[in-house]
Amino acid sequence: MATPGHHTLSVLVENRPGVLSRVSGLFSRRGFNIESLAVGPTERHDRSVITIRVDCTRHSVEQVVKQLDKLIDVIHVLEVLPDMAIERELLLVKVQADAAHRLEIMRMAEVFNARVVDAGAESLLLECVEHPDRLAALEELLSPYTIVEAVRTGRVAMTRASIANGESRPPLRIVG
Amino acid sequence: MSSTTIEQARQRTGRMLGSEAIIRSLEAEGVEICWGIPGGAILPLYDAFMAIDHSIEHVLVRHEQGAGHMAQGYARATGNVGVCIATSGPGATNLVTPIADAFLDSTPLVAITGQVPTHLIGTDAFQEADITGIVMPIVKHSFLVQRAEDIPKAIHEAFHIASTGRPGPVLVDIPKDLQLTEIDFAYVEAVDLPGYSAEFPRQLDGVDAAAELIAQARKPVLYVGGGVINGEGSDDLILLAEALQVPVTTTLLAKGAFPDSHPLSVQMPGMHGSKYANWTIHRSDLLITVGARFDDRVTGKLDAFAPGAKIIHFDIDPAEISKNRTADVALIGELRTTLPALRDAVLARADNAERQEQQGDWLRDVQGWRRDNPFRYKKGEKLKPQYVIEAFGKALKGKDAIWVTGVGQHQMWAAQFLSIDGPRRWLTSGGLGTMGFGVPAAIGAQQGCPDAYVVNFDGDGCFQMTLQELATAVCYDVPVIHAVMNNGWLGMVRQWQELFHGERYSETNLFGTIPDFVKLADAYGCLALRAETEAEVDAVVAEAIAARRPTVIDFRIDHEEKVYPMVPSGAASHEMIDQAWDNDWIEEGV
Numbered sequence: 168m169a170t171p172g173h174h175t176l177s178v179l180v181e182n183r184p185g186v187l188s189r190v191s192g193l194f195s196r197r198g199f200n201i202e203s204l205a206v207g208p209t210e211r212h213d214r215s216v217i218t219i220r221v222d223c224t225r226h227s228v229e230q231v232v233k234q235l236d237k238l239i240d241v242i243h244v245l246e247v248l249p250d251m252a253i254e255r256e257l258l259l260v261k262v263q264a265d266a267a268h269r270l271e272i273m274r275m276a277e278v279f280n281a282r283v284v285d286a287g288a289e290s291l292l293l294e295c296v297e298h299p300d301r302l303a304a305l306e307e308l309l310s311p312y313t314i315v316e317a318v319r320t321g322r323v324a325m326t327r328a329s330i331a332n333g334e335s336r337p338p339l340r341i342v343g
Numbered sequence: 344m345s346s347t348t349i350e351q352a353r354q355r356t357g358r359m360l361g362s363e364a365i366i367r368s369l370e371a372e373g374v375e376i377c378w379g380i381p382g383g384a385i386l387p388l389y390d391a392f393m394a395i396d397h398s399i400e401h402v403l404v405r406h407e408q409g410a411g412h413m414a415q416g417y418a419r420a421t422g423n424v425g426v427c428i429a430t431s432g433p434g435a436t437n438l439v440t441p442i443a444d445a446f447l448d449s450t451p452l453v454a455i456t457g458q459v460p461t462h463l464i465g466t467d468a469f470q471e472a473d474i475t476g477i478v479m480p481i482v483k484h485s486f487l488v489q490r491a492e493d494i495p496k497a498i499h500e501a502f503h504i505a506s507t508g509r510p511g512p513v514l515v516d517i518p519k520d521l522q523l524t525e526i527d528f529a530y531v532e533a534v535d536l537p538g539y540s541a542e543f544p545r546q547l548d549g550v551d552a553a554a555e556l557i558a559q560a561r562k563p564v565l566y567v568g569g570g571v572i573n574g575e576g577s578d579d580l581i582l583l584a585e586a587l588q589v590p591v592t593t594t595l596l597a598k599g600a601f602p603d604s605h606p607l608s609v610q611m612p613g614m615h616g617s618k619y620a621n622w623t624i625h626r627s628d629l630l631i632t633v634g635a636r637f638d639d640r641v642t643g644k645l646d647a648f649a650p651g652a653k654i655i656h657f658d659i660d661p662a663e664i665s666k667n668r669t670a671d672v673a674l675i676g677e678l679r680t681t682l683p684a685l686r687d688a689v690l691a692r693a694d695n696a697e698r699q700e701q702q703g704d705w706l707r708d709v710q711g712w713r714r715d716n717p718f719r720y721k722k723g724e725k726l727k728p729q730y731v732i733e734a735f736g737k738a739l740k741g742k743d744a745i746w747v748t749g750v751g752q753h754q755m756w757a758a759q760f761l762s763i764d765g766p767r768r769w770l771t772s773g774g775l776g777t778m779g780f781g782v783p784a785a786i787g788a789q790q791g792c793p794d795a796y797v798v799n800f801d802g803d804g805c806f807q808m809t810l811q812e813l814a815t816a817v818c819y820d821v822p823v824i825h826a827v828m829n830n831g832w833l834g835m836v837r838q839w840q841e842l843f844h845g846e847r848y849s850e851t852n853l854f855g856t857i858p859d860f861v862k863l864a865d866a867y868g869c870l871a872l873r874a875e876t877e878a879e880v881d882a883v884v885a886e887a888i889a890a891r892r893p894t895v896i897d898f899r900i901d902h903e904e905k906v907y908p909m910v911p912s913g914a915a916s917h918e919m920i921d922q923a924w925d926n927d928w929i930e931e932g933v
Contacts, residue, residue, distance in 0.1 A: 180538070181537065181538060184487070184489075185475065185479075185487070188476070188479065192480060193480075229665070230662065230665075230666060233661050233662035233664075234662050236661070236662070237660070237662055238484075239483070239484040239504060239536060239538050239539045240538055242537050242538045
């Protein structure tokens with residue numbers, strides 16, 4: 168289970184100008200805080216998915232789902248339950264790596280399925296696609312070597328193939 | 344517009360400019376009248392208004408805010424979509440207040456704005472404002488049209504969205520160059536809105552559970568909001584209430600949705616509602632909520648609102664269910680479906696007669712509270728506003744009258760002292776509380792209902808916010824009576840300052856700066872009257888009603904008169920303060 172209070176919403180929207188600001192504006196207007204947000208195209212060119220991570224109560228998340236559903240450009244909203252979904256995020260991290268520590272860092276990266284995508288005299292640039300909790304663990308382990316720069320994409324999620332039964336984005340029914 | 348005319352308009356095709364396509368699209372939606380002001384970015388549309396034959400009356404107003412409120416007044420009085428038009432930049436931003444008002448009070452409104460030409464968008468061009476961005480949090484939807492051939496589709500979808508489900512405002516922003524581009528016009532019946540369906544989510548499986556809660560209740564009350572008017576649910580509501588034999592309270596927005604004169608009515612709840620409505624809610628064990636949204640002006644302190652009551656909630660908007668108060672049973676859908684369904688379910692129960700008998704004591708208690716605690720005021724040397732309102736009510740009794748107000752004390756007095764027995768006959772700005780709503784909304788309502796008597800009860804503060812529209816009223820001969828309750832103060836704020844801010848009247852005294860409203864109205868070409876005493880009231884009311892021309896009456900009322908009873912801000916809704924006959928403060932409670 169996710170930490171109580173954290174919810175991931177997968178918002179299927181029409182791929183039109185202004186949609187992202189309608190969605191993000193709704194969060195700020197209704198007083199909900201966005202922890203992470205990722206947006207990108209889907210299997211259809213006229214649809215995008217906005218994946219939003221919020222920290223709020225169950226009552227608030229139900230309210231935000233209903234309010235999102237009212238936006239004309241929102242086709243549907245799915246709350247992604249961790250047990251039922253695969254969640255991934257991409258991390259790029261540049262870490263100080265002199266000759267003495269370089270191999271150590273690379274071995275650690277291997278454990279996390281991170282790849283070295285670039286290297287300089289004093290630093291390594293790693294790329295890792297993993298569950299966000301694993302990325303946090305990797306960052307933690309790298310921190311003693313001094314992280315020069317790190318950037319994450321925000322999580323994306325998809326219902327497990329075994330659960331979806333071939334159905335695309337089974338909607339979650341929200342009961343009042 | 345007749346249905347054949349609309350059908351003909353929908354058959355029309357041809358090569359035309361985008362500007363003409365706007366007018367042909369409005370005709371196809373059945374629009375007969377719209378309000379606006381021309382300007383640079385909307386000039387091609389206004390050129391088309393004059394250049395082509397069409398069936399739409401355009402009303403030239405004096406300020407775009409007036410256009411928006413007139414469209415609202417029209418929409419709320421008739422049930423049709425109201426249409427207002429403005430140019431880019433300042434024209435569009437002047438529509439922001441009416442759009443916000445329409446959003447909070449769920450009024451179907453389509454605002455059409457000109458925008459700078461597409462190649463200038465984003466360059467801070469002359470009179471450029473990102474109006475779709477500005478109104479984003481206060482519209483049901485908005486369109487920035489990007490291709491001229493999309494104009495008919497955008498306008499059709501705007502009307503569809505504004506008028507279906509929970510109604511609301513939709514803005515269509517059309518760059519000037521697109522208005523000047525030739526397109527092949529054809530009315531598009533279909534809407535391409537995968538995220539919006541006119542088949543609204545329905546949740547009817549609660550009907551039996553609701554009937555069960557009603558059967559178990561001993562102290563039920565129907566708590567009715569503006570959704571009943573939008574949903575054309577008044578007739579079904581009356582049938583349900585009479586079948587149940589339970590008290591009915593109607594919010595400020597719902598006034599008229601259930602007849603004030605009905606023996607089951609306990610009238611308005613909330614901050615300035617009746618004692619008996621608030622006591623009824625406070626003591627009830629079941630709130631049957633119909634198209635209402637537990638607004639803070641109704642509930643007072645939310646935790647203390649109807650503390651012992653279970654909640655049945657009817658609404659067309661699922662987002663209202665359990666937003667402020669958790670519902671035990673929700674019925675989502677159109678009231679014309681859900682209200683009769685509940686009535687049938689209640690009447691079908693074997694224990695219905697028993698239920699009515701058990702709830703009979705409750706109804707008698709409530710009706711006793713109503714009898715013993717009427718809205719009241721004290722006569723004095725100075726003219727009382729309540730007397731004026733009652734005089735109008737008596738003078739127009741039995742006639743088709745539409746009552747409009749501004750926002751403040753006069754609005755609350757009118758809500759308390761007018762008895763209104765039908766929907767769409769009480770138009771007031773509730774959610775946004777827009778001072779200045781009255782003058783233009785009344786004009787729009789009158790233009791939609793030419794045969795009705797339309798009275799705008801306004802305050803002197805409100806009146807001065809939009810009174811330039813008297814010129815519009817005179818130009819188009821719109822015979823609204825504007826009854827200004829002139830106390831020389833921003834009265835409601837003054838009341839709060841007197842009661843809660845140590846009588847520090849910070850910036851609320853308008854004395855000395857109020858123009859002579861009689862001279863002013865005369866200058867605009869209105870019939871201008873004044874009354875300063877009770878003795879003068881009946882004569883000016885009669886003269887105004889008989890005149891059937893734009894009229895302003897300056898009623899010089901007692902500036903110390905306050906609105907009672909009152910739930911102080913943050914208090915529980917049954918903790919009302921009132922003025923006793925001996926002038927001492929008393930606390931009233933259940």
